[in-house]
Amino acid sequence: MSAWQQYILARSLHDAFDALSSPAGPALPIGGGTDLLLEIQQYRHPPVHTLVDISQIPELTRLEIIQGRLFIGAGLTIRNIVDSPLVREHAIAVCEACNLIGGPQLRNTATLGGNVAHALPAADGMISLLAMDARAEIASAAGSREAPLQALFLGPGKSAIQKDREILVGFYLPLRKPGQGSAFERVMRPQGVALPILNMAVWLQRTADTVEDIRIAIGPSGPLPVRAEAAEAALKGKLLDAAALQGAMQRIHETIPFRTSVMRATADYRHHLSEVLLEDVAMKAWQRASSLE
C-alpha cells in the first residue's frame, strides 16, 4: 500500500484549508513528516489519502520579532531554529533542545510545529517551549487564535489541534530581558532500545542573589506536559544554592509521578536524574541570566 495517494504542497493557509476540507479520503497536514511518515509506513497510523504539506506556507516559516514577542514559525526546520541568532539570544533553551532533536540530516526536514503537534509528553523542543512560556497560534478557515502551549495536549500522542481544520502556525515567546536566562539538557540511555529518558528546560529571572521567577519543565513527567510548579515555588525568592536546590528536588519528588518504562528507565532512576538535571540546568540558566548586559 502506498503511504499516501496525494501529496499537496500548500503555498498558503487558504490552499491548505481548501485541501484539508475537500479531500477524496482521509487528509492530514504534514510538516517535515519525520514522525508521521514513519508511523504511516510502519502501520502505527491509519492510512492517509491526502497529505497537505504546510511547511512552506509563508506564515509558518517566519522567524522574527512581532510586536514585542519572538515568533517562531511552526514550519521552520529544526535546523533553521538552531541556527537562528534571534532564538539563541532570546530562548537559548529552545536552541539547545532543537540541537538534540533527531540527527543532523533529520533536523533539516523536521519542524518545531511537528515536534509539538505530535503531542508526545517529552518532546525536546516542546519541553523547551514550555519553560519559555510559549503560546501557540492556531489558524482555521475562520481566523486564528492563541493558546498556551499546554492547551494543545489532550493525552500522549493526542493533540488538541483538530487536524482536519486547524493548522499550528507558530509560537510566541517573550523576549529576553536583563537578568533572564534559560537552558536545556537531557540524558540518554543508549543501551537496548536507545531512547532519551529524561529532559529538562529551565527559564529564570534573577537579581544579584535571588531567583525572582523560574519555570521548570521536565519530560516525561506525566501523560501531559506540565511544569514543575511546586519546585518552581520552592526556588522563587531564594538564592540558588545547594539548600534551595535540595528543597526543589524534594518538591519534585513529592509532586511528579515519574513512571517506570520497561527497557528505558525505572522511576527511581528518573527521580535521581531529575536532581542531576535540575542542578545542572538551573545553574546554567542562573549563570546565563547574569551574563546579559
Next chain:
Amino acid sequence: MDNSGITLTVNGQVHSLHTRPGEMLSDLLRCRLGLTGTKIACGEAECGACTVILDGEPVLSCTYPAAKADGKTVLTIEGLNGQTAPDHPHPENGRLHPLQSAFIQNGAVQCGFCIPGQIMTAYALLQRNPDPSEDEIKHALKDTLCRCAGYPAIIRSVQQAARELRGEAADASLNIPQAAQAGKFVGRLQVRADAADKVTGKAIYTDDITFPGMLHARVKRALVPSGVLRSLDVEKARRLPGVAVVLTAEDIPAEHNHGLVTHDWPVMVAVGERIRTVGDALAIVAAESREIATQALELIEFEYDPLPVVSGAIQARQPDAEQIHSTGNLLKHIKVRKGDIRQGFSDAELILEQTYFTPIHEHAYMEPECSVARMTPAGRMEIYVGSQIPYADREQVARVFGWPEERVRIIGQLIGGGFGGKEDISGQIHAAMLAHATGQPVKLLFDRHESLLVHPKRHATQIRVKAGVKKDGRLTAMETELYGDTGAYASLGEKVMTRATTHSSGPYDIPHVKADCYAMYTNNPPAGAFRGFGVMQSAFAIESLIDELAEALNLDPVELRRINALKVGSVTNTGQLLRDSVGLLECIDKVDCEVRRRAGAQPFQPRPVLGAPHKVRAWGFAVGFKNTGLGGGAPDKAGAEVELRRDGTFQVRSSSAELGQGLPTVLQLIAAEELNQPPRLVEVLLSDTDLTPDGGPTTASRQTFVTGNAVRHAAKALCELVAADLSERYDTSPERIRFIEGLAQVGERWIKLTDVAAQIIADGRQPMASYTYWAPATQPLGNGGDMHFAYSFAAQAAEVEVNTRTGEVSVLTLVIANDVGFAVNPLGLRGQIDGGAIMGIGHALTEEFIVKDGCVVTDRLARYRMPSIAFTPEIVSYVVEHPVPTGPFGAKGVGEIVLIPTSPAITNAIFHAVGVRIHRLPVDQEKILLELKTRADYNR
C-alpha cells in the same frame, strides 16, 4: 495549485516528472532516474545512507516525499565528481572530489554501502565549515552509520579533504607501518581496487540490479513465535490484480528444509507443521510492484494453534519444556576435558566463581538482504545475491528443486556488510521458486524490519566460570558451563557454541580444564555466525573473571595474564601443543607498555577528571585468542585460479566472498607478489559459482589463510606453466626465465605478456592454473592434537570515563595489539582493527537485540543502537607478526580477533574506575548508578 507534476534539478539536470503515490525522493532517484548510488539501508530515517544534498543541506531521501522536492536542487553522489566549489556546480568528467579521493586513500571504504551517505553528509559539512574540528565532524556525521565502523579513517578523510579544499598541502601520510617482513607488494599499504566505484556511486549491489519484466517478491511471515499452522488461505492474494503468483509449502518441488549443517529450517511452513519463530515463512508472493506484493500479504489469512513459547536456553533445557524439534531442544552438548578438574581445584589456593550474561546481538550490516533470481533460456537458475557462501547457496537452492547443483548459478554481488549474518539462506530459495513459477526475473528485497526478524543473530549466552589459582597467580583449574540460545533453527549454532566452549578458559595454559556447553533451541530468531563466533561471549566471561582473580589476589591484572598466557610449547585446553606463532605475550607487552607510558605505573587506579570531580577515569585490560579456519577435523580447503589474459593482465578467481573486509586486495597482493607483477595488473573475481572455484565459506577468519594460500599456489603454478612454455618455445632453461612488470624475460630476450598469452592460446592451451589448497588437517574436539591450524591473539586496554552522577560510560582510548602472523595489506588491516574495536564498544555499551516471549522488540533499526561516529575513541594499534609457517607469507586470520577482547577491557576499566563489576552486557548505566548510590548510602 497543480500537484500532478514536479520539476527538480538533479546533479545539474532538470527533470519534470509526474509524482506517484507514496513516492519518496530516494525512490525517484533510484528507480526513475537510475541513480542507484543513493543507498537504502533502513528506510526509517535512522542510518543516513540515503543522504543527498537538497538545496545545499543534507536530507534523508528515504523519508523525504518526492513531491516535496518540487522546485529544488538535488545533488547525489553521482554528481559530486568535480564539485570542488559551490560556484562550479557542473561535474567535470572523471575528476574525483577531494572527499572521494581522501576516502579512498585513507582506507575509509570497506563494504562501501554507507559511503555515499558519509561523503554527502561530509560534503554538506565542508560547505558550511571549511575547517571542522574532530568534534564538529563527529557532530555532523553522528547519524550516518557505518557498521564496518571505519570511523577513524572517515574522520581522517574529512580532515584531509578539508585541507585540500582550503588549498593547504594535503598531508597524506597515514602513519600505518608496513609489515615487518614486507615483500615487494605484500605487506605494503594497498588501496582497494573497488574503492573508486564505491565513492562515486557506481558500485552495484544486488538491489541496484533491475531486469526487464522483473517482479517483486515479498514473504508472508508467521509473526507468532510458536504454534501449529492450522489453515492457510492465499486465494484472495492470488486474485489481487498485479499479483503473478503466490506459492506455499505445497509448491516446494523437493526438499522442504534448508540449513548449513542441519537441514532443519523450513523453506515454508506447511499446514499441520510447526511454527517455531516469528520469521517463519508461510507463503511467498511475486507481483508487478513491491506495493502490490505487500498488499497481497495483507490478504493472506492463516490460523494456528498456539504452543508454549520457549524464550531462553535455560528454560529450553528444563525437563518439562515444550520440545521445539522432534530431536528435542538440545542441539548439542559440547564438552572439553583436560587433566583432572578435581585435582585442579584441590591444588588451588583461591577459587572464584561467577556467572556472566551476554545478549543477542544483531549484525546490522548496512545492506539488507536481497536476492534477484531469473531463469535462463536454457532452463538454469541464476541468482544474484550478496552471499558469504555462494556454493552453499547453490547446494541449498538445488536441493529444494531436486536439481543437480550445476543447474543453479550463484552470481555473487558486492556485499554491504556481512559479519557472519549472510552465511545462511535469506531470500535465495524464495526468489528462485518465484522466478521458476513465473518464468520472470524476481527480486526479493528484505526491508530492515524483515531483516531484523529473520536472519540469524549472535547467540545469547549464560556462562558460569569457576577458576582455581595459586597465590602467585598460576591458574590450576578452570571450569566453565555455557548455555547458548541458538533460536529456532540450528544454523551454525553447534559450531559457534563449540568455539565458545573451547575458548572459554581463555588463552591460558591451565593444567586442568572442564567445560560443558548446552546449545539449545528456543523460539527466538535463529542464532548463527557473527564475527567472533561465540568467542566474543566466552571472552567477556573469562576475561572478567581473570580481572576479579587479580583483584582478589592483589596482583596486577596484566601480570596475572602474563603468568598464564599461552606461549610456544603450551598445551591448549583441547590438548593442542602450540608449536609456533603464539604472539600473545608480545601483544600484552606492547599494550602494557603504551598504557603505562600514558597513565603511569598505576593505570588501573581511578583518576578523577580535573574540573569535573564527578567523572572518573581508569584503564582496563583484556586478552583474547581466536582460531583461524574451520578446524575440529572439518576438511578445510579453497580453490583458486589465476589466468594470464590476452591483454597481459591477470585474473584471480575464487568463490570466496568480499563482505567489506578487503579480501580481494589481499588476494591481489598475494598473486602480485608471486607473479612479480604490480597489483594494478591483477584483477580479482569472486563469488560466481560458474566462473570461480569453490573457496569455501567466508567465515572463521579463514580466507586470507586458506584462499590466500590457494591463490599463492595457483599463481606459482601459473608462473611454472608459462615458464615451461617459454622454455620450450625459446629453448631456454627455465632458470633463465623471469617475470617483471608486463614482461617475461627469456634469456636475453624481453617478451610482452600479451604476446606470451597470445602464443599459448594460439597453441590451443590456456595460460591458466588452478589450485585447490587443503589446510593442514585438524582433529575433532576430544581427540587431542591440533584442533586448529592457527590461532590469532590480541591484547587490548580501554580507558573509560564514568559519570558518577548519571552512570553514563564513555570509552576514551583503546590501545590494541593483534598478532596476525603477517599483515598482507596493512591499510585494510587497520580498517578491520578499528572497525572490530568499535563494534566491540557497541557490544559492551549499547547493543542488545531484545526478544520478549519469542516476539522481537528490536524490530526497527531505531531500536538497535550500534555505535555512531560519536563513539569513536582514540585508537592506538600495534600489529604483532608471529608468522605461522603454513600461512601465506605467515599470515593468519584477523577478521574476528579484533573484536574479542574489547568488551571485557571496557567492563574491567569500569570496575577500576568506580568499583562496579559488570556481569551482564550491555553495561547498564542505571545499574552502575544504583550500585554507586547504594554504596554511598551505606557509607553515609
